[in-house]
Amino acid sequence: MKPATAAKKLGIHLPAAPAEFQDNAISREEFKVLQDNPPEWLSELRRNGPHPRQVVAQKLNISIGGLNRSNISQALTTADITALLQAPPAWLVEERAVHAKARAEAKLAKEREAARRPKS
Structure with missing residues (x-):
């Protein structure tokens, strides 16, 4: 590969x-x-690290889109991520809230879809 x-x-x-x-x-x-x-x-x-974008997003508990909106384009090290988590800037707090809301909506949609399916 x-x-x-x-x-x-x-x-x-x-x-x-x-x-x-x-x-x-x-x-x-x-x-x-x-x-x-x-x-x-x-x-x-x-x-x-430095960690790739998907790992950075996961460790910060935000989406990759959230990284893009926050203009985080370079790979971050574990020390950088830890510093952001210890003193979260406003953009990180906002992106974490957006990500949590999106996850909750996705979970609700999945539950609705499961309820609509006939039981076998």
Whole structure:
């Protein structure tokens, strides 16, 4: 698989990975080894970042769209995320509320759909 696909599946920011990882295709066997027994560089990236957008959004409990609206375009480290969570700026508080409302609406819609379906 391509390095970008492997990085996405591993939850890491590709530009922060070693050049050897970025430049070479990853076989399924190599990928499985990376998942089951991650090398130190992979463990370090997962622990301290920089993290890809989907991981940043998840850790901040907002959507990727919320990151876009907040003009967060660069990868953030765990320290950056922790600082934002300890002293949340107004945009983060607002985006977390928007995300919570969207999740609640999605849950309600799913429950309505389940109630409409005939029982088998």
